[in-house]
Amino acid sequence: MxxxxxxxxxxxxxxxxxxxxxxxxxxxxxxxxxxxxxxxxxxxxxxxxxxxxxxxxxxxxxxxxxxxxxxxxxxxxxxxxxxxxxxxxxxxxVNLYAAPVARIATERPPPVTAFTVWPPLAVQAEVWAAGGIEQGRLDVMDRARHPKTTILGRLNDRPAGTVFAGIAADCAMIHALEIAADHRRQGLARHLTRAVAFWAQEHGADYLTLVTTQANEGANALYTSLGMTLVGQYHYRILPE
Known part of the structure; x- marks a missing residue:
């Protein structure tokens, strides 16, 4: 494909x-x-x-x-x-990644690990805020067109992570994947990515895509290990004040 x-x-x-x-x-x-x-x-x-x-x-x-x-x-x-x-x-x-949805939607997260939620819950907003994703970005999620969703991740019976995803054309795109500091390096980001892939597949998307900064070594390693392909890059130019 x-x-x-x-x-x-x-x-x-x-x-x-x-x-x-x-x-x-x-x-x-x-x-x-x-x-x-x-x-x-x-x-x-x-x-x-x-x-x-x-x-x-x-x-x-x-x-x-x-x-x-x-x-x-x-x-x-x-x-x-x-x-x-x-x-x-x-x-x-940043790096732009893509993969056929079917390549990622191969193994569902363990029970009670990932929950599809719209609109997002207050506890998800707290996880995002702790990672620097505040109200302005939540407003972006709110005005995005459907199909869209968030997924709440849980570990040890506690809210531990969250992610937003939307679909445009035949592509689902992941945004704002955030894992609470106390729950990192336990595989939750992988579970949430796969959960988005299953949601995307159920809503007719052919591809799973995302953007991550080149400096985020952990994220780049995760998406590569899942079988996603680097398809492009871009950056910004800002005028210093």
């Missing part, structure tokens, strides 16, 4: 983790969302542009109270160079 292209996965990110609003400004798409993270506040270039056009994007982002931030995809080498020359710094290089 041919895996989805990196260009398709950019659209899946937008579809499953949507900005509050998007605005076309010349060749740019300006994403507006002050508290949902880089994925929902980074501008992208969608047409031919010049160095002068960058100033228009910067002004549009500042107008809505956001620091100038651009998503640099694999075809954006020229933009990357121009932004570097303007003093922009690299932020959060």
């Amino acid at each position: 041919t895996l989805p292209s990196v260009e398709k996965l950019y659209a899946v990110i937008d579809g499953t983790w949507p900005a509050f609003a998007k605005r076309a400004v010349g060749p740019w798409v300006i994403r507006i969302d002050g508290k949902g993270g880089s994925r929902v506040s980074a501008a992208t270039v969608e047409a031919d542009f010049t160095n002068f056009d960058i100033s228009d994007a910067e002004a549009a982002m500042r107008e809505v109270g956001q620091v100038p931030l651009f998503m640099i995809r694999e075809a954006d080498a020229d933009l990357d160079e121009m932004l570097a020359a303007r003093g922009y710094q690299i932020k959060d290089p």
Whole structure:
């Protein structure tokens, strides 16, 4: 089975983790969302542009109270160079992974380990908050279109982890997988990933996909060990204040 292209996965990110609003400004798409993270506040270039056009994007982002931030995809080498020359710094290089759902949905988590929940429970919000995933990102989850879900993970009869997932086109995408500090390195992230795969399969998705930072060695090792394939990379450029 041919895996989805990196260009398709950019659209899946937008579809499953949507900005509050998007605005076309010349060749740019300006994403507006002050508290949902880089994925929902980074501008992208969608047409031919010049160095002068960058100033228009910067002004549009500042107008809505956001620091100038651009998503640099694999075809954006020229933009990357121009932004570097303007003093922009690299932020959060990430890896994009994908796998056929059937490859991951092979072994269900142990009983009473993973529970499909929508809307998320207060205890899930607590786990996310402890990991730095606060209300702005919960708002992104809330406005994402269905099908979507969260999965609550439990270990030793205690809430121990949580994850959000949504589907766009034929791809399910994992977001905000967080394991409570006291419950890490016990296999729960693997169980939650497989639980998402089974949910995705039941809702008609063909592929399981996700984004993780290149610096997160544990996450990259987990997804590789599950049989997921690195299909692309991107990073952000941010203007230091």
